[in-house]
Amino acid sequence: MKTDTIIRNEGMQMLLTGLGLVEAERFIMLIQQEPFDYTKWQENLFEEMSIEEISSKAMNFRKQHQKQIN
Numbered sequence: 001m002k003t004d005t006i007i008r009n010e011g012m013q014m015l016l017t018g019l020g021l022v023e024a025e026r027f028i029m030l031i032q033q034e035p036f037d038y039t040k041w042q043e044n045l046f047e048e049m050s051i052e053e054i055s056s057k058a059m060n061f062r063k064q065h066q067k068q069i070n
Contacts, residue, residue: 015027026038
């Protein structure tokens with residue numbers, strides 16, 4: 001029998017593999033049934049950052065998580 005931690009980790013990996021990072025996060029928010037305005041959150045997420053900063057962070061994230069993204 002698998003532990004809760006193993007099941008949680010395997011489930012998260014399946015979500016990331018099947019849906020990708022953004023959709024996996026959206027799925028988790030949907031099943032939690034908590035009041036959350038995803039659109040408003042997205043609008044304000046990067047307002048303090050320049051395009052160059054966002055691009056640099058995205059490229060670094062992709063390099064660090066290449067296996068999870070594909």
